[in-house]
């Protein structure tokens with residue numbers, strides 16, 4: 104008679120819950136170790152509390168949104184892709200909707216709906232609210248926290264990365280993986296806001312820009328460009344485009360790196376200049392500061408006055424061609440010097456983690472220590488925003504749970 108496989112899943116986040124539920128469905132006896140009071144704490148804050156759980160895209164498009172080790176994910180995404188994930192949540196009673204850029208959310212607009220569905224999925228697993236500090240190979244299996252009552256056949260390490268540690272992902276899993284012989288690649292912040300020494304950011308803090316183009320350059324050499332939304336903050340810049348840029352630039356020294364904002368990306372320079380001439384003719388008797396109101400959001404006016412070096416109360420009719428040109432240049436290419444990234448605690452996702460070469464992509468089993476599986480953000484993979492990171496956690500969690508249970 105076959106014995107039931109006893110599996111310890113360390114971490115009750117997206118990857119751990121998916122792994123645990125899948126393993127119980129495959130007949131395993133599963134215990135989830137979660138050191139926070141509740142499972143799924145991070146899921147609860149995803150997508151600004153709405154949880155963008157996946158992206159309804161093709162496998163090819165998915166890969167294009169994973170800047171770090173995309174090929175490692177091929178088997179996991181084939182085992183449980185976005186379609187299967189959506190179907191699984193629908194089976195668990197969650198109605199879903201697809202929004203702009205194929206982002207998938209629960210119809211309730213509440214991340215708690217996804218957490219509750221995952222709780223339902225793991226109903227047959229035990230949950231122990233305990234911090235795991237050690238995993239030791241023991242009599243063909245594993246002993247947790249050196250406790251003889253916590254002995255398992257298999258272990259799935261799904262402790263997440265290092266970002267937002269108040270949700271429980273404090274990096275303790277990396278230490279456990281290292282002790283078990285794994286390499287952990289350098290840990291960096293990805294999808295993280297960027298800092299700037301420029302006072303313009305403080306001056307414009309809270310201002311959110313839509314439909315603008317950005318370009319990031321080092322000493323005139325292009326590093327990144329994008330079109331979309333961004334935000335000024337007291338420390339620098341944030342918002343979707345900036346987060347994506349950070350995934351490209353993760354780990355780079357940002358000295359001599361400048362962000363240029365095109366505030367009028369729909370207009371080429373010639374058309375914009377004609378527009379400026381029309382506005383200046385119409386507003387010729389007004390002060391420069393007042394004329395800017397028809398060109399810019401009010402929160403940006405002071406910065407444009409200072410950067411253009413045109414006196415605020417100069418009459419528009421007195422503005423020289425040279426000054427108009429300076430304004431035009433700023434509208435098309437407003438420079439914001441960058442100085443660094445915000446700390447990993449503020450990053451949406453962690454770059455770096457357990458080296459993918461040490462994990463079998465077909466099963467998520469460790470190549471270093473058989474019986475140990477890895478899933479989710481603890482692995483050195485990360486993606487852009489759009490539901491891809493949770494899908495990676497679900498796909499790798501599913502594959503780890505299934506492989507560990509199917510002895």
Ligand SMILES: Cc1cc2nc3c(=O)[nH]c(=O)nc-3n(C[C@H](O)[C@H](O)[C@H](O)COP(=O)(O)OP(=O)(O)OC[C@H]3O[C@@H](n4cnc5c(N)ncnc54)[C@H](O)[C@@H]3O)c2cc1C
Pocket residue numbers: 113114115116117118119136137138139142143144145146148149150151154155156157233234235236261262263264266267270271272273274275276450451452478479480481489490491492493494496
């Ligand atoms: C603010 C924010 C918004 C986000 N929004 C989105 C989004 O909308 N869409 C998207 O795709 N991705 C989003 N992400 C990224 C996504 O949430 C993560 O990539 C994903 O949750 C990773 O899942 P995980 O299970 O690997 O790790 P986690 O969700 O971090 O789970 C790890 C779990 O392990 C537990 N744990 C850790 N160490 C131990 C230990 N030693 N003992 C016991 N338990 C332990 C932790 O408490 C935690 O519950 C967002 C991230 C943040 C921070």
